Amino acid sequence: MSDVIESLADRALALAKARGMVRARDFEAAGIPLIYLKRLRDDGRLIQLARGLYQLPELAGTDAAHSLAEAATLMPRGVVCLLSALRYHGLTTQLPSGVWMTLPRKTRIPKSAPFPLEIVYASEPSLSANVEHVLVEGVSVPIYDVGKTVADCFKYRRRVGLDVAIEALRDAINQRKTTASKIMQASVADRVTNVIRPYVETLT
Numbered sequence: 001m002s003d004v005i006e007s008l009a010d011r012a013l014a015l016a017k018a019r020g021m022v023r024a025r026d027f028e029a030a031g032i033p034l035i036y037l038k039r040l041r042d043d044g045r046l047i048q049l050a051r052g053l054y055q056l057p058e059l060a061g062t063d064a065a066h067s068l069a070e071a072a073t074l075m076p077r078g079v080v081c082l083l084s085a086l087r088y089h090g091l092t093t094q095l096p097s098g099v100w101m102t103l104p105r106k107t108r109i110p111k112s113a114p115f116p117l118e119i120v121y122a123s124e125p126s127l128s129a130n131v132e133h134v135l136v137e138g139v140s141v142p143i144y145d146v147g148k149t150v151a152d153c154f155k156y157r158r159r160v161g162l163d164v165a166i167e168a169l170r171d172a173i174n175q176r177k178t179t180a181s182k183i184m185q186a187s188v189a190d191r192v193t194n195v196i197r198p199y200v201e202t203l204t
Contacts, residue, residue, distance in 0.1 A: 008036050013045060016056045020138025021073040024052040051112035055137070067115050069139040071099040074110045078103045079131055080143040081120065081152055082160055088134070089146050091171050092164070102127065102144075102152075120156055129189040146172050147182035148189075155190040166199060173203050180204045 012032045016022050024034055037054060040046040046054045049070055068080050068088065078101040085100070086092040098116030103109070105121045130148035133140045144152060150172050153165035172178050180200045187193040 008032055009040055009045070012036055012040060013056065016046060016054060017138070019073075020136075021049065021053060021055045021069055023073060024054070027054075049114060053112065065136045065141075067099050068141050068143070069136040070115070071101055071113065071117070072136075072139055072141040074113055075101055075103060075107070077107055078142070079127070080141060081149065082118070082156060083164075084118075085144050085149040086153070086164075086168055088143060089149060089172075089177060090175075091146070091149070091168050091177070118159075120159070126155075126189045126191075130186050145182075145186075146178040147186040150178070150183050151186035151190045151192060151196065154187070154192045154196050157195075169196070169199055170203060 041048050047057050081102040082100040083096040098118045100118040102120050102122050130145045131142050132145050133142055150168050153160055153168050157165045187196045
C-alpha cells in the first residue's frame with residue numbers, strides 16, 4: 001500500500017515540476033486523488049498558493065512575476081495586460097496593486113486568487129492579437145507585447161489614465177522597446193488608431 005501512495009505522490013510531484021503550477025482539477029484529471037495533495041502539502045513537498053492551486057516549494061517566488069504565473073494558471077484563457085504588462089516590460093516603475101488580465105467575454109473570474117484582480121474583457125481580433133509567452137517559474141504566461149500593451153493603454157485610458165498611456169507610448173519608443181509602426185498596427189485591432197496617431201506624430 002505504501003508503494004502505491006509513494007507512486008501517486010511521485011506522479012503528483014512530477015506533474016507539479018513539469019507545469020510549474022498545477023490546479024487541483026489537473027491532478028484529478030491525471031488520476032491523482034486530492035487526498036494526496038493534502039499529504040504532500042502537510043509534509044512540505046507541495047505548497048498551496050491558493051484554493052486549488054499548488055506548486056513545488058523550490059519553484060516558488062515572491063516577486064511581481066510570481067503573481068503573473070499564478071494568475072495565468074488560475075485563468076488559462078486570460079492574457080496579462082495593461083499595468084501588469086507595462087511593469088513586466090519595464091515601462092513603469094509603479095507596482096500594480098493587483099494583476100491585470102484580459103479575458104474573453106463571459107469568462108468567470110476565479111474567487112480563489114490570493115491577490116486583487118483587475119479584469120477587462122475583449123473579443124476577437126483584439127483578444128488574441130500580439131500575444132507572446134514568457135516562462136515564469138515553469139509556467140508559460142501569455143502577455144501582450146509592448147506594441148499591443150501601449151495600444152491597450154489608450155483603449156482603456158479611462159481605467160488606467162491618459163497620462164499613463166502617453167508615458168507608456170513615449171518610453172516604449174524612446175527606449176526602443178517597440179516601434180511607432182508596431183504600435184499603430186496594434187491600434188487597429190483595438191480600434192484606437194485615430195486616438196493614438198496624434199501622440200505618435202509628436203514623437204516621430
